[in-house]
Amino acid sequence: MKLSFKYRFILSFVVLEIIFLSMIAILNFNSIEKNYDNFIEYKKESLQALGKELLLTPVSSYDTAMIDNIVHTFLQLENVVSMKVWDSQGVLLSQEIGELQNQHNLLSIENDIVLDNVYLGKFSIWINKDYEEATIQLNKQRTILLIIIEIIISTALSWLIGHRIANNLNKLTKYSEQLCTNLNLPLPQISGDKELIVLSDTLNQMREKLLQEKHDVERYTRIIDQDVIVAKSDLDGNITYVSQAFCRISGYTKEELLGKNLNILRHPDIPKTLYEDMWNIIKAGKVWSGEIENRSKDQSSYWIQATVFPWFDSQNNKIGYMSVSHDITNKKHIEKISITDGLTHIYNRRHFDTMFPKVINSSKRNNDLVSFLLMDIDHFKQYNDTYGHQMGDEVLIKVAACIRDSFLRADDYCFRLGGEEFGVLFKSDTKEKALQFANTIRRNIEHLHIKHSGNSASKYVTVSMGLFCEYANEIESTQHIYKLADDLLYISKENGRNQVNA
Amino acid sequence: MKIFLLVFLLFCSVYAKELILGVVPQQSPLVLHQKWKPLVEELSKMTGLKIVFKTEASIPLFEKALYSGQYDLAYMNPYHFVIANKKLGLQAALRADKMIQGVVVSKNLNRSELFEAQGGRFLFPAPKAFAATLLVKYELKKKYKIDLEQKFKVLYVNSHDSVYKGVARGIGVFGGGIVRTFNNLSDSRAKQSLSIVYRTDTYPSHPIGFHPKVSLEDQKKVQEAFLKIPNNIIEPLNIKKFITTSTSEYDIVKDLALELGIY
Numbered sequence: 001m002k003l004s005f006k007y008r009f010i011l012s013f014v015v016l017e018i019i020f021l022s023m024i025a026i027l028n029f030n031s032i033e034k035n036y037d038n039f040i041e042y043k044k045e046s047l048q049a050l051g052k053e054l055l056l057t058p059v060s061s062y063d064t065a066m067i068d069n070i071v072h073t074f075l076q077l078e079n080v081v082s083m084k085v086w087d088s089q090g091v092l093l094s095q096e097i098g099e100l101q102n103q104h105n106l107l108s109i110e111n112d113i114v115l116d117n118v119y120l121g122k123f124s125i126w127i128n129k130d131y132e133e134a135t136i137q138l139n140k141q142r143t144i145l146l147i148i149i150e151i152i153i154s155t156a157l158s159w160l161i162g163h164r165i166a167n168n169l170n171k172l173t174k175y176s177e178q179l180c181t182n183l184n185l186p187l188p189q190i191s192g193d194k195e196l197i198v199l200s201d202t203l204n205q206m207r208e209k210l211l212q213e214k215h216d217v218e219r220y221t222r223i224i225d226q227d228v229i230v231a232k233s234d235l236d237g238n239i240t241y242v243s244q245a246f247c248r249i250s251g252y253t254k255e256e257l258l259g260k261n262l263n264i265l266r267h268p269d270i271p272k273t274l275y276e277d278m279w280n281i282i283k284a285g286k287v288w289s290g291e292i293e294n295r296s297k298d299q300s301s302y303w304i305q306a307t308v309f310p311w312f313d314s315q316n317n318k319i320g321y322m323s324v325s326h327d328i329t330n331k332k333h334i335e336k337i338s339i340t341d342g343l344t345h346i347y348n349r350r351h352f353d354t355m356f357p358k359v360i361n362s363s364k365r366n367n368d369l370v371s372f373l374l375m376d377i378d379h380f381k382q383y384n385d386t387y388g389h390q391m392g393d394e395v396l397i398k399v400a401a402c403i404r405d406s407f408l409r410a411d412d413y414c415f416r417l418g419g420e421e422f423g424v425l426f427k428s429d430t431k432e433k434a435l436q437f438a439n440t441i442r443r444n445i446e447h448l449h450i451k452h453s454g455n456s457a458s459k460y461v462t463v464s465m466g467l468f469c470e471y472a473n474e475i476e477s478t479q480h481i482y483k484l485a486d487d488l489l490y491i492s493k494e495n496g497r498n499q500v501n502a
Numbered sequence: 503m504k505i506f507l508l509v510f511l512l513f514c515s516v517y518a519k520e521l522i523l524g525v526v527p528q529q530s531p532l533v534l535h536q537k538w539k540p541l542v543e544e545l546s547k548m549t550g551l552k553i554v555f556k557t558e559a560s561i562p563l564f565e566k567a568l569y570s571g572q573y574d575l576a577y578m579n580p581y582h583f584v585i586a587n588k589k590l591g592l593q594a595a596l597r598a599d600k601m602i603q604g605v606v607v608s609k610n611l612n613r614s615e616l617f618e619a620q621g622g623r624f625l626f627p628a629p630k631a632f633a634a635t636l637l638v639k640y641e642l643k644k645k646y647k648i649d650l651e652q653k654f655k656v657l658y659v660n661s662h663d664s665v666y667k668g669v670a671r672g673i674g675v676f677g678g679g680i681v682r683t684f685n686n687l688s689d690s691r692a693k694q695s696l697s698i699v700y701r702t703d704t705y706p707s708h709p710i711g712f713h714p715k716v717s718l719e720d721q722k723k724v725q726e727a728f729l730k731i732p733n734n735i736i737e738p739l740n741i742k743k744f745i746t747t748s749t750s751e752y753d754i755v756k757d758l759a760l761e762l763g764i765y
Binding site: 095 | 625662663664667669672
């Protein structure tokens with residue numbers, strides 16, 4: 001059972017008091033009894049001495065009147081019940097018998113009256129032991145009564161003190177409990193004990209500090225909420241919290257998002273492997289960081305640079321994940337512009353220069369067969385001269401679109417490398433298939449049926465191609481490949497155009 | 503100046519002439535003093551003399567002071583008087599208007615057995631107690647030729663009450679006392695068990711005697727004052743009134759002393 005401070009205080013006070021007083025009582029009782037024994041002995045001796053002294057003369061002279069007086073005087077003494085005096089022959093000289101003489105508990109004190117070795121007589125005095133014992137009992141009772149009074153007083157006193165301290169403590173305890181939910185609560189009035197006042201002052205200081213920090217945190221939270229894209233989820237990816245910024249970018253309201261799985265934002269363009277990687281990392285308790293394209297409520301896409309990390313409770317149990325992101329849609333857009341050819345909307349030469357070594361490098365892992373197809377629109381200068389530059393641009397756009405539409409794989413890339421020069425980077429299982437693919441493109445372009453009167457190879461717009469295929473590990477350099485492909489293209493042109501040389 | 507002082511001193515000494523009144527210590531000096539004080543003050547007032555009360559701690563001390571002439575006048579028992587008369591020429595002037603009578607008490611024995619009995623203790627208060635001791639011894643010796651000292655073991659037990667109580671408790675077979683103290687005995691059990699077996703003749707009570715050095719004039723003044731003293735003042739002394747007496751009234755006591763061989 002847990003006692004409150006007040007009762008423990010009172011209880012310990014009273015227990016101590018009882019122990020202390022019991023010790024006093026035991027000592028006191030011992031002392032009373034010892035005193036009693038001493039007192040009886042002392043009384044006996046005193047009465048013997050006094051009786052002998054007083055009776056000596058009157059007994060020796062048979063002064064019975066005097067003896068009577070002495071006996072009577074003795075009976076006035078406390079507890080003396082009876083007294084008798086005899087002469088040397090045993091004649092009773094005087095006696096006075098009290099009312100209590102028949103009692104059993106009498107102490108008889110006898111003494112001879114002797115003068116110079118002559119026996120003159122003797123006397124007996126009976127004293128009431130009951131009375132003495134009653135006195136002891138009375139003393140003990142008084143002691144016990146005093147102890148009881150003492151205990152009552154000290155209990156009351158400890159009650160008062162305990163109540164006062166406990167009252168203040170209770171106030172403070174209740175106050176601190178309420179503080180958990182409401183930091184604005186003013187401090188209750190605490191008076192009296194210095195320690196409690198210090199405690200309450202400290203509590204108040206803590207409260208004010210917490211309040212200040214809470215305001216700061218709230219301000220920061222508001223800023224973060226407004227400007228930082230934050231989402232929290234449980235371990236299964238169900239959303240438990242989203243910031244205002246998150247709502248804004250995703251186009252959903254908080255209510256729409258809470259409880260939903262994060263995958264409602266997934267963009268179909270993002271490969272599944274990226275998500276798998278991410279989950280593996282964060283499930284292992286690590287931090288994942290990367291760029292993701294998401295799909296908003298209105299199906300438009302947006303890019304974020306996200307950092308995702310596990311989220312723990314105060315007991316360090318993993319309870320979910322948190323992602324902090326920022327919007328990189330614009331950056332992505334600019335990036336796209338910088339690598340895209342403005343006219344044909346396919347990748348430009350700059351991107352080719354970046355991508356070519358990357359593709360080779362990534363292909364080295366499986367030693368894939370890398371194919372580089374370089375092509376030129378045949379007699380494009382004549383076309384411009386004949387149909388005008390505007391029509392020439394149209395041809396470029398159509399050819400680029402045709403090349404792109406011919407692609408079979410996601411990692412096939414096409415580039416506008418110069419005025420009418422296009423390049424395609426692709427992978428294929430065999431050289432034959434690569435050649436086949438190149439011819440497919442060539443045919444598709446011719447089949448656009450764009451009239452070109454100045455073309456020596458066809459009446460339509462055609463392309464000449466140089467195809468170079470090599471296993472990734474065999475490739476010396478991009479320049480070398482480019483050179484070889486260019487040479488092959490030259491051969492195609494020499495041989496009459498609208499053909500592939502591999 | 504010197505003459506003036508001398509006259510003054512003389513005058514003072516005449517005015518302050520002192521008469522010392524010695525009183526036999528039958529009771530404690532303090533009790534006596536309280537009882538006699540009003541009388542002494544009254545006498546001083548009436549006579550113009552300075553009467554000074556004096557007593558002693560015990561009878562022997564009183565006897566010594568009396569016989570050495572330290573008192574100008576004294577209240578004493580008749581035996582003391584006859585001795586002081588013999589030694590100093592003390593003259594009896596006054597006495598209480600009553601007579602003293604000695605008695606013999608016994609528990610079991612009667613009057614005839616007093617004369618026949620032999621052995622046992624005969625209790626008296628003190629050797630020189632006038633009525634209780636001397637009168638009894640004297641009369642028994644004079645009238646019945648009984649010498650108590652020979653027939654009994656005489657025991658002096660200090661007080662009249664002790665005599666009566668002692669006889670009642672079997673310490674002595676007979677005891678000598680006086681009627682008044684016997685009647686006043688507070689121990690009623692003792693009193694009831696006792697009976698008076700013999701009464702002496704009556705004798706004049708305690709006299710007040712003057713030392714011859716006191717002038718007759720002063721003696722007369724004091725004597726007259728005593729006779730005129732109001733009753734209420736002498737009541738505590740158990741005296742109704744004082745009457746005049748003379749030394750010759752105590753001749754019988756002188757005879758007693760002679761008979762008992764103590765003169």
